[in-house]
Amino acid sequence: MAWLLFCGLALMGAIAAGTAVTIERFRDNAIENGKRELQSAVLLLARHFDRQFDDFAVVQNQIVEELNSYGIESPDTFQGEMATLAIHQLLRAKTNGWTDFAGAHVYDSRGTLINSSQSWPVPDVRIADRAYFSKLRENPARSLEIEVVPTSHFSGGSAIVFARRVSGPHGEFLGVVTRAMTPKSLESYFASADLGPEASIALHHVDGALLARFPHVQSLLGQNFRKGSAAQRAVFERADFAGRLTSPMDSKDRLIASRILTGYPLVIVATKSVDSALAAWRSETKFFVALAGSAILVIALTLYLIFRQIAHELLTDKRRLDTAINNMSQGLLLFDSSQRLIVCNKKYLDMYALSPDVVKPGCDFRDVVRHRKATGSLREDADRYCDDILRNRYSASTAVVETSDGRLVQISSEPVPDGGWVATHEDVTERVRSQERIAHLAHYDVLTDLPNRILFRAQVERKLADLGPGKQFAILYVDVDEFKSVNDTLGHLVGDELLKSIAARLQACVDPSDLVARLGGDEFAVVKSGFEDVAELATLAEDIHRAIRNPSDCLGQEICADASIGIAIAPDHGTELEALLKHADLAMYAAKAGGRRTYRFFAPEMDARMKARLRLETDLRHALRHGNFEIHYQPLVDLATNAVTGCEALLRWRHAERGMISPAEFIPVAEETGLINELGEWALRRACVDAAAWPPGIRLAVNVSPVQFKSETLALKVASALADSGLSPERLELEITEAVLIRDDDEALAILRQLRELGVRIALDDFGTGYSSLSYLQRFPFDKIKIDRSFITNIAEVDGSSPIVQAVVSMASARRMTTTAEGVETERQREILCQLGCSQMQGYLFSPAVPAHKLQSLLAAGASSAAA
Secondary structure, three states, X not given: OHHHHHHHHHHHHHHHHHHHXXXXXXXXXXXXXXHHHHHHHHHHXXXXXXXXXXXXXXXXXXXXXXXXXXXXXXHHHHHHHHOOHHHHHHHHHHHOOXXXXXXXEEEEOOOEEEEEOOOOXXXXXXXXXXXXXXXXXHOOOOOEEEEEEOOOOOOOOXXXXXXXXXXXXXXXXXXXXXXXXXXXXXXXXXXXXXXXXXXXEEEEEOOOEEEEEEOOOHHHOOOEOOOOOHHHHHHHHOOEEEEEEEOOOOOOEEEEEEEEOXXXXXXXXXXXXXHHXXXXXXXXXXXXXXXXXXXXXXXXXXXXXXXXXXXXXXXXXXXXXXXXXXXXXXXXXXXXXXXXXXXXXXXXXXXXXXXXXXXXXXXXXXXXXXXXXXXXXXXXXXXXHHHHHHHOOOOOEEEEEEOOOOOEEEEEEEEOOOOOEXXXXXXXXXXXXXXXXXXXXXXXXXXXXXXXXXXXXXXXXXXXXXXXXXXXXXXXXXXXXXXXXXXXXXXXXXXXXXXXXXXXXXXXXXXXXXXXXXXXXXXXXXXXXXXXXXXXXXXXXXXXXXHHHOOEEEOOEEEOOOEEEXXXXXXXXXXXXXXXXXXXXXXXXXXXXXXOOOEEEOOHHHHHHHHHHHHHHHHHHHHHHHOOEEXXXXXXXXXXXOOEEEEEEEEEEEEOOOEEEOHHHHHHHHXXXXXXXXXXXXXXXXXXXXXXXXXXXXXXEEEOOOOHHHOOOHHHHHHHHHHHHOOOHHHEEEEEOOHHHHHOHHHHHHHHHHHHHHOOEEEEEEEOOOOOOHHHHHHOOOOEEEEOHHHHOOOOOOOOOHHHHHHHHHHHHHOOOEEEEEOOOOHHHHHHHHHHOOOEEEOOOOOOOEEHHHHHHHHHHHHHHHHO
């Protein structure tokens, strides 16, 4: 088996080595091919430019020979003879047709331009500072100089200047003839060679000066590159050269080939980066590497399949262990019988921020625990913790412990057959906290964090179960008075702040052992234990009232609240949960019925009253559905003429069992339940239909409940009743009480104005029994004031209410309002009212309220009395 493994590895090594050798040989060939390609290119370019420059030199030599033919011996004569139009025309003729080269220019011995093929007369140009001029002037042996100038006097750009010396018969320096060409004209031809990416072609002077280059780099022109390494100098020293060097221009590793022109001191240089030369080699290399890799992979796969069976058992064991560790969300520890750590997963280390250098296979159990203690994740003593674990390691156990940082960890331990044990550690903090939060939300109010109705009922049930001889407790139902108006006027956020403030004050009023709960909305409950008598409970209720009445700052709003409190005591008022809570609720409603802002203890008669009220409400709904209501009418009599001028519609309920039920009994229930809206609308429509059949001068008076004024559609309902019945609006008189204006007088006044716009009359009923604010009379011009019967009853007595009635009548007269006295029952009362100037009377003296079918006779009698 080992021999097979050795052979396989040797074969893979041979493939790899052979591939490496082949790739290296191909690489060398690619470089040599690149060099040969560059050599071929520079050979062709050298031959081309040899021919081009020879042709160029012929023209320049002809010009020089023509000038020499004049036989001029002195520089001054040369300057005079050459600066003529004839010479200019000669120069133009010689240079005509050469587009790549600039014109010919003649300079005297001082470097001043004296003639040019390009312009006549010539511009003021001097070249005495040019290096090529100095070399030709100083060295008679030099006949040609080539130089790149950064700025041409003629083109303004860089130019390659070819300058030839003009000498006299005896070698005198007479001047120079120059021609120039731009580097770009050469570079455009270099570009056509297309040597590939990262290649360059350049023309240098043999002294190293760069004359032209493609790609063009302006900053390199004129620089001398005949320096540096031996290979770099050989480019300019040897007639032809091929090699490899680091380019002094871009610092890249390049292949280079150069050739010096035959008749000129110029060198053609072509380069290509080694990277681009090796591009094709890289593609071949990838193929060979892939081929070799595939072969090696096949061999390796074959070896793997051979040895797979051998490693199967080890891999199976490792896979089982990896599966057990890596698929757990808990920290895992496995110890052997000698308390040495066998397995520890990363989850355990991360859970307690332990070092893997300490907690690792082979370490002792006590070392692991001591390391936990040292890192701060263990709260208790390390040795005691170890003793507890080791004592119970032979039995399964589960426990939830709290770490030093407040986390809750569930530790489960299971013994293993070899005497060791495996332990899992799971962070259950969020799960436990979530369960606690859910339990808290299920039993506590979100806004006030007080126990809610569920927990309250559970606590009361527990207290009822614990009741024994001599034990008692009380439930105080606390209902915040007028809380809805706070929400409606100031908003729910302010209302919420008020509830939180009240909750805190209720808790401050009771002992820590007592319970304060929010039952919902504006209702709270207090469970009070440990009191001696009801006087102590009354004191607690008064304390609660004082606490709630103290102004609260709610989001910048100072609010004064109050409450109605109902008190029930166990076991006196009940030993069953529902009965006790019901009795506390009844006591609270009794407090509300008693004027609110007070407290009441439960009394058995409260239950009877509540049952009677519920029966009344049920019967009221039944009567409304089945039309068991009637309208009776009480005449309004003019005190001056004794004529009936109107009738007030009064609602009556004829109960099937109880007979006639007083409005004072069922109207409050209708208002509390909201049935008054439907009942009032029915009464209005019925009365309008009846009144439409009366004589034209008789008005109809209909009472409107304050609850009806909360409806924004009241005016629409009145208009609809008038339209359906055909009753004229001016014959309808709506009677309201001061209670309509007390709650929200601005809104009520707006509705009154809508009613006035319909054309109906408005009367202020029961004047004098409420606040009797004169501002109401100022803000809204009522048509009538009705004086309550309480002022009429004793009007005939010496110390009676006559002055009060006189004041009301005078005030109404000043405001052009009529007055109606209610409850007139005697002739003496009628006489006094006439003397005081009251307009109308209403009462038993003339007639009680009668059904509609009896009213016609009263109206006829009233008409006869008025006529008499």
